[in-house]
Amino acid sequence: MSQVEKAILLMNLGSPDSTSVPDLKKYLNEFLMDPRVIDKPASKLLRTILVKGIIVPLRAPKSAEAYKTVWTKDGSPLIVLTDQLKAELEKKTDLPVEVCMRYGNPHPKVAMDNLKKKYPSLKEVVLVPLYPHYAWSSYETAVEYAKEIHQKEGYSFKLSIVPQFYKDEDYIHALTESMRPYVEQNEFDLLVFSYHGIPERHITARHPAGTHDVHDPEKCCTDPAVQEVCYRHQVITTTKLVAQKLGLPKEKYTISFQSRLGRDPWLQPYTAKSLAEWPAKGYKKVLVACPAFVSDCLETLEEMGGEGSEIFLHNGGEKFTLIPCMNTHPVWVESLLKLIGKVR
Numbered sequence: 576m577s578q579v580e581k582a583i584l585l586m587n588l589g590s591p592d593s594t595s596v597p598d599l600k601k602y603l604n605e606f607l608m609d610p611r612v613i614d615k616p617a618s619k620l621l622r623t624i625l626v627k628g629i630i631v632p633l634r635a636p637k638s639a640e641a642y643k644t645v646w647t648k649d650g651s652p653l654i655v656l657t658d659q660l661k662a663e664l665e666k667k668t669d670l671p672v673e674v675c676m677r678y679g680n681p682h683p684k685v686a687m688d689n690l691k692k693k694y695p696s697l698k699e700v701v702l703v704p705l706y707p708h709y710a711w712s713s714y715e716t717a718v719e720y721a722k723e724i725h726q727k728e729g730y731s732f733k734l735s736i737v738p739q740f741y742k743d744e745d746y747i748h749a750l751t752e753s754m755r756p757y758v759e760q761n762e763f764d765l766l767v768f769s770y771h772g773i774p775e776r777h778i779t780a781r782h783p784a785g786t787h788d789v790h791d792p793e794k795c796c797t798d799p800a801v802q803e804v805c806y807r808h809q810v811i812t813t814t815k816l817v818a819q820k821l822g823l824p825k826e827k828y829t830i831s832f833q834s835r836l837g838r839d840p841w842l843q844p845y846t847a848k849s850l851a852e853w854p855a856k857g858y859k860k861v862l863v864a865c866p867a868f869v870s871d872c873l874e875t876l877e878e879m880g881g882e883g884s885e886i887f888l889h890n891g892g893e894k895f896t897l898i899p900c901m902n903t904h905p906v907w908v909e910s911l912l913k914l915i916g917k918v919r
C-alpha cells in the first residue's frame with residue numbers, strides 16, 4: 576500500500592464538455608449562476624430569470640461557435656493545457672497531482688475522491704487555484720467551493736491553499752521569461768498586458784468607501800490589507816514588476832481589460848476598444864500578453880488571437896503578435912513547485 580501523505584490539486588476555471596449548444600448551456604448556467612460571478616440582481620429568483628432566461632439562451636449559440644474555432648482533438652485548450660501542466664509537474668515531484676475545475680468537469684469532489692481512494696494515508700492536499708490574482712469571480716469562488724466540498728464530504732486530509740501569487744518572485748520570473756523571447760524577437764510599438772476584466776463594483780463593493788480610484792492607470796489602493804483582495808491593484812503590480820524585469824520604459828507598455836459581459840462598467844480601458852484606437856495613435860505593431868490566465872483558453876486564443884487581432888488589423892494596425900500563456904513553460908513548472916513548497 577502506498578504511503579503517500581501529501582498531494583497537489585490543480586484547480587482551473589473549466590470549460591464545456593463539448594462545443595454543442597446544450598453543453599454550452601449547461602456550462603454557462605453553472606458558471607453564471609455563481610453569485611460571485613453574476614452578483615446582480617441580489618435576489619436569486621431574479622438572477623435565475625436573467626441568467627437562465629436571457630443571458631444563457633442568447634450567449635450559448637455564439638459561445639459554441641467561438642469554442643469551435645479553438646477546440647482541439649483532445650477537447651478544450653484550457654483543460655488539455657491544465658492536464659499537460661499536471662504531467663510536467665509529475666515529472667518533477669514525487670507528489671501525486673490531480674486536476675479539477677470550478678465549473679464543469681472534472682469536478683473537485685471527483686478529484687478529491689480519486690486522491691482519497693488512491694492514497695488512503697493522505698494527510699494533506701495542497702489546492703492550487705490557477706489564478707495569479709484575487710477576484711471574487713476567479714480565486715475566491717474556486718477556494719470557497721473547494722473548501723465547501725472538503726468540509727461537506729468530511730475528508731480526513733487537511734486542505735491547504737496556495738495564496739494568490741501576483742507578486743511572488745518566482746512567478747514574476749516565470750512570467751517574464753515566458754514573455755522574453757517575444758519581446759526580444761519582435762519589433763513593437765506597444766506591449767499590451769490584457770487582463771480579464773471584472774465589473775468595477777467587484778472592486779469598490781469590497782473595499783472601504785473612498786479608498787478606490789478605479790481610473791488612475793498608475794496605481795490603485797494603498798492599504799496592504801485591501802491590496803490583498805484587490806484585483807486591480809494586483810494586475811497593476813504584476814505588470815510593473817514584469818515590465819521592470821524586461822527593461823521596458825513606461826511608454827512601451829500598457830494595461831487593458833478584456834472579456835466584458837453585460838452593460839455595467841467593467842475595469843477600463845477595454846482591450847477591444849483600445850485595439851481599434853491604437854493604430855491611429857501611432858501604435859501599429861502590438862505585442863499582446865494575457866497574464867490573468869496561466870493556460871491558454873478561449874479568451875486568449877479566440878478573443879485575443881482571433882477577434883482582437885482582426886479588430887486591430889482592420890483599423891490600420893500592421894502587426895499583432897499574441898504571446899502565449901505560461902502553459903507548460905519549464906520555468907513556470909519550477910516556479911509552481913516552489914509556490915506549492917511555500918504553503919505552510
Ligand SMILES: C=CC1=C(C)c2cc3[nH]c(cc4nc(cc5[nH]c(cc1n2)c(C)c5CCC(=O)O)C(CCC(=O)O)=C4C)c(C)c3C=C
Pocket residue numbers: 588589590591603611612613634638651653706710712713771772773774834836867868871872873874
Ligand atoms: C482569469 C480569471 C477570470 C476572471 C476574473 C473572470 C471573470 C469573469 N468571467 C465572466 C464571464 C465569462 N468568462 C468566460 C470564460 C473564461 N473566463 C476565464 C477566467 C476568468 N473569468 C477563463 C479562463 C475563461 C475561458 C474558459 C475556457 O473554456 O476556455 C466565459 C465563457 C465563454 C464565453 O461565453 O465568453 C464567460 C461567460 C464574468 C461575468 C466574470 C466576472 C464577473
Ligand SMILES: [Fe+2]
Pocket residue numbers: 771834
Ligand atoms: Fe471569465
Ligand SMILES: [Fe+2]
Pocket residue numbers: 787795796801802805806807808
Ligand atoms: Fe485597489
